[in-house]
Amino acid sequence: MDKSFIDCLKDVSRSPQSILSEQKDKLPYETGARWERGQAIFVLRPATNEEISDMVAVCVEWGVDIIPQSGNTGLVWGSTPDTTGNQILLSLDRMRTVFELDLVNRSVRVGAGVRLSELNAKLSEHGLFFPIDLGADPMIGGMISTNTGGSKFLRYGDVRANTLGLKVVLGDHDGTLLDLNSALRKNNVGVDWKQVFIGTSGAFGIVSEAVLSLELLPQQTAVALLMPTSLASVPMVLIEAERRLGPQLSAFEYMSCNAMEATFANVASLKNPFSGTELPEFVILIEISRPWMSRQSEQTLDQVMEDFLVELWEHPDRPLSNAVPAAPEDVWPLRHSIAEGVRKAGYLIAFDLAFERGRLLDFIAYTKVEIPKRFPSARVFDFGHLGDGGVHFNLIISPDEFLDDVDIVEGAIRDWVIETCVRKFDGSFSGEHGIGRKNQKYFNKYSSKLITQIGAGLKQALSPGNLGVPQFHKGCDEN
Amino acid sequence: MDKSFIDCLKDVSRSPQSILSEQKDKLPYETGARWERGQAIFVLRPATNEEISDMVAVCVEWGVDIIPQSGNTGLVWGSTPDTTGNQILLSLDRMRTVFELDLVNRSVRVGAGVRLSELNAKLSEHGLFFPIDLGADPMIGGMISTNTGGSKFLRYGDVRANTLGLKVVLGDHDGTLLDLNSALRKNNVGVDWKQVFIGTSGAFGIVSEAVLSLELLPQQTAVALLMPTSLASVPMVLIEAERRLGPQLSAFEYMSCNAMEATFANVASLKNPFSGTELPEFVILIEISRPWMSRQSEQTLDQVMEDFLVELWEHPDRPLSNAVPAAPEDVWPLRHSIAEGVRKAGYLIAFDLAFERGRLLDFIAYTKVEIPKRFPSARVFDFGHLGDGGVHFNLIISPDEFLDDVDIVEGAIRDWVIETCVRKFDGSFSGEHGIGRKNQKYFNKYSSKLITQIGAGLKQALSPGNLGVPQFHKGCDEN
Numbered sequence: 001m002d003k004s005f006i007d008c009l010k011d012v013s014r015s016p017q018s019i020l021s022e023q024k025d026k027l028p029y030e031t032g033a034r035w036e037r038g039q040a041i042f043v044l045r046p047a048t049n050e051e052i053s054d055m056v057a058v059c060v061e062w063g064v065d066i067i068p069q070s071g072n073t074g075l076v077w078g079s080t081p082d083t084t085g086n087q088i089l090l091s092l093d094r095m096r097t098v099f100e101l102d103l104v105n106r107s108v109r110v111g112a113g114v115r116l117s118e119l120n121a122k123l124s125e126h127g128l129f130f131p132i133d134l135g136a137d138p139m140i141g142g143m144i145s146t147n148t149g150g151s152k153f154l155r156y157g158d159v160r161a162n163t164l165g166l167k168v169v170l171g172d173h174d175g176t177l178l179d180l181n182s183a184l185r186k187n188n189v190g191v192d193w194k195q196v197f198i199g200t201s202g203a204f205g206i207v208s209e210a211v212l213s214l215e216l217l218p219q220q221t222a223v224a225l226l227m228p229t230s231l232a233s234v235p236m237v238l239i240e241a242e243r244r245l246g247p248q249l250s251a252f253e254y255m256s257c258n259a260m261e262a263t264f265a266n267v268a269s270l271k272n273p274f275s276g277t278e279l280p281e282f283v284i285l286i287e288i289s290r291p292w293m294s295r296q297s298e299q300t301l302d303q304v305m306e307d308f309l310v311e312l313w314e315h316p317d318r319p320l321s322n323a324v325p326a327a328p329e330d331v332w333p334l335r336h337s338i339a340e341g342v343r344k345a346g347y348l349i350a351f352d353l354a355f356e357r358g359r360l361l362d363f364i365a366y367t368k369v370e371i372p373k374r375f376p377s378a379r380v381f382d383f384g385h386l387g388d389g390g391v392h393f394n395l396i397i398s399p400d401e402f403l404d405d406v407d408i409v410e411g412a413i414r415d416w417v418i419e420t421c422v423r424k425f426d427g428s429f430s431g432e433h434g435i436g437r438k439n440q441k442y443f444n445k446y447s448s449k450l451i452t453q454i455g456a457g458l459k460q461a462l463s464p465g466n467l468g469v470p471q472f473h474k475g476c477d478e479n
Numbered sequence: 480m481d482k483s484f485i486d487c488l489k490d491v492s493r494s495p496q497s498i499l500s501e502q503k504d505k506l507p508y509e510t511g512a513r514w515e516r517g518q519a520i521f522v523l524r525p526a527t528n529e530e531i532s533d534m535v536a537v538c539v540e541w542g543v544d545i546i547p548q549s550g551n552t553g554l555v556w557g558s559t560p561d562t563t564g565n566q567i568l569l570s571l572d573r574m575r576t577v578f579e580l581d582l583v584n585r586s587v588r589v590g591a592g593v594r595l596s597e598l599n600a601k602l603s604e605h606g607l608f609f610p611i612d613l614g615a616d617p618m619i620g621g622m623i624s625t626n627t628g629g630s631k632f633l634r635y636g637d638v639r640a641n642t643l644g645l646k647v648v649l650g651d652h653d654g655t656l657l658d659l660n661s662a663l664r665k666n667n668v669g670v671d672w673k674q675v676f677i678g679t680s681g682a683f684g685i686v687s688e689a690v691l692s693l694e695l696l697p698q699q700t701a702v703a704l705l706m707p708t709s710l711a712s713v714p715m716v717l718i719e720a721e722r723r724l725g726p727q728l729s730a731f732e733y734m735s736c737n738a739m740e741a742t743f744a745n746v747a748s749l750k751n752p753f754s755g756t757e758l759p760e761f762v763i764l765i766e767i768s769r770p771w772m773s774r775q776s777e778q779t780l781d782q783v784m785e786d787f788l789v790e791l792w793e794h795p796d797r798p799l800s801n802a803v804p805a806a807p808e809d810v811w812p813l814r815h816s817i818a819e820g821v822r823k824a825g826y827l828i829a830f831d832l833a834f835e836r837g838r839l840l841d842f843i844a845y846t847k848v849e850i851p852k853r854f855p856s857a858r859v860f861d862f863g864h865l866g867d868g869g870v871h872f873n874l875i876i877s878p879d880e881f882l883d884d885v886d887i888v889e890g891a892i893r894d895w896v897i898e899t900c901v902r903k904f905d906g907s908f909s910g911e912h913g914i915g916r917k918n919q920k921y922f923n924k925y926s927s928k929l930i931t932q933i934g935a936g937l938k939q940a941l942s943p944g945n946l947g948v949p950q951f952h953k954g955c956d957e958n
Contacts, residue, residue: 104837195674247726358583
């Protein structure tokens with residue numbers, strides 16, 4: 001008698017934990033970080049590369065879709081199954097045993113199922129860290145699959161810039177395991193294939209292990225909040241900060257008044273550095289840091305920051321209307337709570353946009369005028385990464401609007417914001433959240449036909465099975 | 480009457496300068512930076528993206544091989560035609576008009592035919608530079624096609640890490656122009672296609688323009704030469720330098736005694752920082768730098784360096800046998816002259832290897848013992864980039880050996896060194912010189928069959944014409 005799908009999976013699974021089929025066990029995996037919720041046939045939880053390979057081979061043989069998932073903190077529906085109930089969810093959360101630290105190479109080999117916080121806790125004993133700074137706490141596999149950026153991008157770059165090597169299981173009939181580039185910092189012997197798997201949501205292969213380049217953990221940090229005279233003076237502040245502070249500059253973020261207000265209103269226990277005064281319209285958060293404690297003979301970072309603020313304050317062009325040094329332990333919780341604060345402020349329409357640095361400011365200025373005219377019920381709660389051109393551009397629709405069909409309103413806002421970002425300001429509709437079912441429509445609209453075809457061909461060659469988000473599947477642009 | 484190949488090319492060429500057919504005009508393009516010399520049907524010198532497109536389309540239509548070339552300073556025979564006389568050489572040296580500096584984005588859009596020295600001269604007026612530091616003076620197109628590293632890799636990364644966007648002409652029937660990723664620092668809307676064209680010698684497409692991320696030009700620099708007690712103490716020096724100096728550390732290089740000796744003997748006008756004493760066995764060159772002049776209130780970099788040397792000198796493990804601060808203007812000419820100095824020392828067999836940082840030292844220690852035993856006529860003149868694991872591993876064969884067939888000796892040495900690098904020490908046989916006809920054999924030997932097939936498939940999809948080095952051409956692994 002022919003075996004069933006589940007029997008074939010059981011044949012290759014190494015432990016009873018490897019397959020979840022009960023509704024209650026599957027639920028946390030089927031539910032995304034925000035609102036989306038799908039349904040999986042089974043949740044597979046392999047614990048070794050070999051087990052992933054064998055399970056993938058069974059799924060490909062049976063023609064079943066596979067959605068890889070690690071920390072499931074993504075925001076674009078890239079790590080959850082759809083609602084058909086016909087997909088397999090393959091979780092990497094048991095890929096946790098590999099941890100090989102190489103202090104001389106300043107690198108670590110680590111499993112895809114290790115959380116960022118966990119990795120950094122282990123590394124901190126050695127004065128090292130993986131320098132991606134986020135509000136969320138994802139696992140390494142997902143960070144690679146979305147090419148996460150975060151608040152220290154300006155200083156350390158994104159995940160791509162800090163990944164030396166990968167192990168990847170291809171979605172082919174053998175579940176082929178590729179070992180890509182090991183732990184070398186320099187290697188130019190052909191296509192750097194690992195790049196194809198970074199930022200593509202697992203569609204080209206399942207990242208099971210990575211070798212990451214590490215940075216020295218800052219031993220000293222200073223933070224300040226700067227209030228520019230106007231949006232037009234921000235570029236000058238950025239240029240001066242980079243020139244004067246060089247690689248000490250580890251963050252150059254911004255928070256709008258609306259975003260801060262919503263955060264103070266909705267997140268308890270935050271300290272308001274502006275308490276007693278009105279919230280400023282636009283605040284720049286700069287951080288400087290260094291990986292050693294100051295020697296007696298040198299300035300502390302607080303002194304470096306103070307000197308910088310004085311110079312900028314006295315600059316003949318008067319770029320600042322105010323500047324206050326602040327404690328990192330007050331400011332970063334505020335910055336990292338904005339996502340939560342804004343989410344609680346009402347019906348949220350969130351964007352993860354990126355621009356050339358100057359044009360980000362043009363976009364902010366333009367939408368400040370246009371959005372109230374075009375979408376009077378929407379208010380903008382923006383914040384983001386000025387230093388690398390990224391902005392979390394969030395709109396909240398007031399309750400009145402729900403009299404109309406909210407989906408229509410939301411659709412119109414989404415289309416307009418993304419069209420304005422991509423066509424008018426040459427920006428990106430996914431700066432650091434990656435691609436998932438949520439932005440399928442815009443992927444189809446803004447990808448060139450040639451590039452989509454070549455992508456589908458490459459996916460066919462690497463992972464002919466239906467692996468990952470549908471963007472790269474053959475013919476998906478006709479959906 | 481059917482048109483000839485040259486007539487078709489003339490039809491699309493925009494100026495008489497665009498096609499060179501005279502032997503004397505072609506010669507400098509046909510001759511490589513070292514010994515190789517090929518022969519081209521014509522040398523094409525298009526000056527715009529559209530002219531490149533049209534010329535490529537004609538060559539693809541006629542089934543003629545195209546070898547792209549920019550500065551022609553490469554060392555692996557990637558930018559010169561072979562000796563058949565059946566290939567077209569397409570030079571990018573007239574792609575020089577585009578130069579769009581964006582100070583706020585800290586980036587520049589530049590044509591593939593601009594030399595590094597020229598670009599950096601223009602940028603220096605603005606206190607900026609493209610932070611790839613080399614002995615040679617290549618053009619931007621070739622730097623991207625080989626993913627150049629250089630002496631400041633440790634601080635700034637390679638060309639890949641500093642490239643924001645590319646324009647690429649594909650080797651297809653239309654000479655399709657791809658505009659990839661513009662000038663964004665963050666963009667995750669699919670495969671980051673520009674990565675495929677970086678470091679692949681133009682085989683997947685001809686890079687015609689690039690948007691480069693820029694760095695702040697150092698305003699202050701300090702250099703020192705450190706003599707480790709033994710090879711075993713080098714990792715500790717590296718770790719301490721990174722911890723103590725952080726991102727101020729801009730180079731961590733090494734020079735062997737043989738390499739320095741050959742350089743002083745063969746390159747005039749160099750200052751010997753060890754004059755009067757014996758040359759040390761192994762010298763570490765460290766550089767620190769920062770993009771501003773010291774303020775009165777802060778230490779100069781000379782003081783920072785001195786403090787560091789004192790701390791290291793007094794370290795209980797005694798990692799140093801000597802250390803001398805030195806003038807950058809004395810030391811860098813020495814470091815950058817080694818390639819020339821060694822080349823003049825005899826019959827050279829040069830390797831561009833890379834390892835994990837710790838294993839580079841293991842490789843040096845191992846070959847120091849093994850090479851004299853296995854190849855008694857060879858002497859090692861090594862130097863390189865300890866901070867990123869790269870080594871220019873050079874052997875000189877003594878004249879006696881020429882009694883035998885030098886090709887056989889050289890072949891045996893090459894095979895052994897590369898086998899030892901790749902198999903015994905998990906290294907790379909091309910750290911930063913890229914791939915060309917010169918390392919075809921090793922590309923075939925050490926690339927997996929699956930990866931080679933997928934590469935050939937991707938090349939077929941992007942650039943079905945015979946573009947660039949033969950490594951990626953269909954079936955080349957059967958040669």
